[in-house]
Amino acid sequence: MLALPTHYIAGLNVLVRSFAAGVDPVELEGGPFTAARFVDAARRLGIPERLVALVPAQLATLLDDRNALTELRRFQAVLVGGQATPATLAAQAADAGVRLVRSYGSSETSGGCVYDGRPVGGATVRVEDGEVWLGGPSLAEGYLGDPGLTAERFVMHGGARWFRTADGGSLRDGMLTVTGRRDDVLISGGVKVALAEIERVLREQPGLQDAVVVAAPDPRWGETPVAFTAGYADTQAAIAAVGAELGAAARPARLVHLDALPELPSGKPDRRALAELARG
Structure with a gap:
């Protein structure tokens, strides 16, 4: 199944794999990715050896939809990559009987070249x-x-x-x-803080599997982390969990709830747009 844009390496690789396997890929139809469009495409596959590549946000959408989850369980493998997959999301998929394979790579490596480590x-x-x-x-x-x-x-x-x-x-x-990214680090009060580590802790909290953290300027500390989510959670408990595991400098100054996180065409969070919101 082709569920990713083909102008990104992950989507292009779906076409390459289909060509190598001698099959025609089935594409989602009708617009942006939704659980309903996934179900429609899955039912058009018509073959037992089903494979699909997703980004974590897409996977989370499907796990929360009963009909989509039924179809997802029928896939031989569900390749997920493009960004770090939260441990809680991977555990949710495993508990639901989804055969998940975590992919790591980049455009410079022709896509994922490390599977499950x-x-x-x-x-x-x-x-x-x-x-x-x-x-x-x-x-x-x-x-x-x-x-x-x-x-x-x-x-x-x-x-x-x-x-x-x-x-x-x-x-x-x-x-x-x-x-996480070595260059994705802010310095708050002279202390280096990895944004990916803050995201990891937040995404392990109930309702925060989509949490994204960006750096924002701060007149006292120089920089401070700001978190965004489209989910619902105990804000204070989530921030306290970050502080307990990573230290006070890593505690988000704010946890902002949005109706929907801005996304790039690839389905990844639009971190530049979120950074603008954090500075506003």
């Missing part, structure tokens, strides 16, 4: 000074018209070519754990 195909992984590096035959040649950035991000090491992802992570017994 393990490299697939000819992909290779290493972690250097806390940064995830990816290697293998699927790497891009570089950035068009930008030799400086190409030289910075694509490097030779140990006789092999690697892509420096700028993601933080660890590698233990061949299993990769990604902790």
